[in-house]
Amino acid sequence: MVINLKREVSWLSAVALALVVAGCGRAPAPEPEPQPEPEPQVQPRDEAAEREAREAEERRRREEEERLRREAERRRVLSVIAERVHFDFDKSDIRPDAEEVLQRKVSLLREYPGIRLRIEGHCDERGSNEYNLALGQRRAESVRRYLMSYGIDAGRFGTISYGEERPLVDAHNEEAWAQNRRADFPITDHGRLEPQD
C-alpha cells in the first residue's frame, strides 16, 4: 500500500512537471504519458519531424478517444435496447415499469433511425402450450403498438411469439414465472451503430 501510494505520488508529480515544462504551445488536454521534451537547440532540423510525430500522436489519441466514446455509446444503445419488459400473469398490458423501459427505447430509436428490432413475446409455463403462443404474440404486439404510438415507424419492428418455449429462468416458482413473462428485443439491423458505419 505504502509503496503503491509513493508510486502514485511520484507519477503525479512527474505528470505535473511535464505539463509545466510543456508550456503554452500545447493543447491543454492531460497527457497520459509525460513526454520528455527534447533539447530544442541541438538539432533544429528535427523540429518539423518532431511536430509531425506529435500531431500523429495527437490524431491517434483523438481517434482512440473517439473509438472509446463510440464504443461506450454503442454499449449504452445495446443495453437500452436489450432491456426487457415484463408482464402480469395472462396479461399483455404495458405495466408502468415497462413504460419507463419503453420510453428509453423510444428516445433511442428516434436518435438511431436505422435500428430495427424483433420483438419477442414470451410466457410463463402455466398456461396451455397453444394459448401461450397467442398470448406471447399479443405481448409482442402490445409492445410494438406502444412504440408506434410514439411515432416510431411500424416497419422497424418484427414480432414473434415463443410462448413458453424459451424461458429465461428454468425454474417452477413465482419468481421464475415473473421473469419469464417478458418481451425480448433482439436487434435485426444495427443501422449506424455498426462499427464500419
Next chain:
Amino acid sequence: MISGALALAPASISAQEPQRDSIPTDVRVGILYQPVFRPGIVMPVISAPPELRELADSVLAVILRDLDYSDRLQVMSVGEDIPLEGPVNYGLWDQLGAVWLLLGAIEGPADAPVLRLSLHDVVYRLLQDVRAFELPPIRDPAFRMTLHSAADHVVRWATSSTGIAATRIAFVDRSAGGLEIFVVDSDGFALRRLSDDSSIAYSPAWSPSGDRIAYMSYKDGDPAIYEFDVNPGTSSLLVDLPGMDMTPTYSPDGTLLGFAATVEGRTEVYSYNLAERCCATRLTYARFANSLSPSFSPDGKRFAFNSDRLGQLHIFVQDTEDGSAELITRYIYDQSVHNAAPDWSPTGDRIAFHGWVEGVPQIFTVAPDGRGLRQLTQEGRNEDPSWAPDGRHIVFASTRGGSAGLWVLDVVSGRIRRLVRSAEGRLPDWSGRLDSTFLVGGTAAAGRNRDNP
C-alpha cells in the same frame, strides 16, 4: 392487473376452500366411473411350425396387449398345459370363466406367413368368426399394424365395436435440435421421430385418412403450418399467412384445415380449403381477444375453439358456416378460469378439454351444449386431451405418478395406462383408424366385406 397471479397463491394453500377454483359448483371433485362388465377372453399359445415359433410368441404378446388395452374385454391368462388338440372343449373354457376363446395359428411358408384367428363363443358354443391375416416381414412397419388390425377385428367380433389398436398418436417431444414431432403406436411401441426441423414444432394433427400430419413449425423463422406426408416422409408448407399460423386441425371429411392466425396482433380462427389449396376464410371475430385451437364436430358443421374474449379462457362452439360463438364452459366471476385445448370426440357427443382446478390443469369433458361437465383426472397436471376414434379413450400429457409422460384413459371404466414416458412429451393427437386393409388403396378391397355388417 395482478389479481390473476395473486388469486392462485391463496387457492393452492387453502385446500379447505373448494369454491376458489374454476370448477362450477355442480361438479363434484372426485372421479366417478361406472363399474363395467368386461367379458373374459382367453387366447392360448398360437400354434406354429417350429421355425415360426418365435414369431408366433411375439404375435401373441402384441395381440393380448391390444385386447387388454381395448378395455372392452377381460384378458385371462391360461396355463400351457391345457390341451388344444382336437375339437374345442367349450365346457372346459366355460368352467374357467371365459366368454370368448381366441385361437390362433400361424401357417404357410416362413417368408410369407399367415395368421389365422378364430373366435369362439364359449357360452353359445359356436364359432363366432374367423379370418386370415397375411403377415408382412417382421421388420416392416406394417407388421405391427397388421397385428393391431387383427386385434381390432377380434374386438369387433366380440363386442360389435371396433378396437383402437390400429392407430397411432402423434405428439411433440424434445430432441437434440429442439422440439420435434414424434409418432408412436397405440400400445406405446414403435416410437419414432417424424420431423427434423431443429427448431420448434407444435400441435400435430392427423389427417382423416391417416397419411398426413399437419403441424406448426418455426423452421423457417416465421411460424407457419406444414404438412407432413407420412409415407415418403417429407414435409411441405401448407399455410403461411403474415404473422403466426398455429393449431391446425382437419375437418373430418378432409376438405378443410382449421387453424389460427395473427390478425392485427391478436389470434383468430380460419379455415383453409384443402381441396382447392387456396383461400383462407376467417371464422371468428373478436376484437382485442384471441381465438385458437379449433376442433371440428364429426359432421364438420360446427367447431369448438378456445378464446379469452370474456377476460377468462373458455371453450366456445360455433357454426362453421356462420353464426355466433356459444360459451360451453362456465364463466365464474372474479376467478382465474383457464379452460383450454378442446377436442371434439369422433362420436360427437362430448368435447374434452383441460381446465384449471386450483391452478392445476385437469381433464374434463362436456356435452357440446355445455351440459354434463365431468372431471376425469385429479392426480398431477393433466393437459391437452385427444380422443381415440372410439370416442371412449383419451390420450393426454400428465405428470401423474411423479414422472411426466403421455397417458391413455378409458373414460368409461377409468382404467389408465402410460403410453410414453417423457419429461417433455406434449400436445398428443390420436389418429383415426390406420387399419392397413383400409389405408393402402389397392389391397383395401381384400377383407372389406367381411368387416361391414
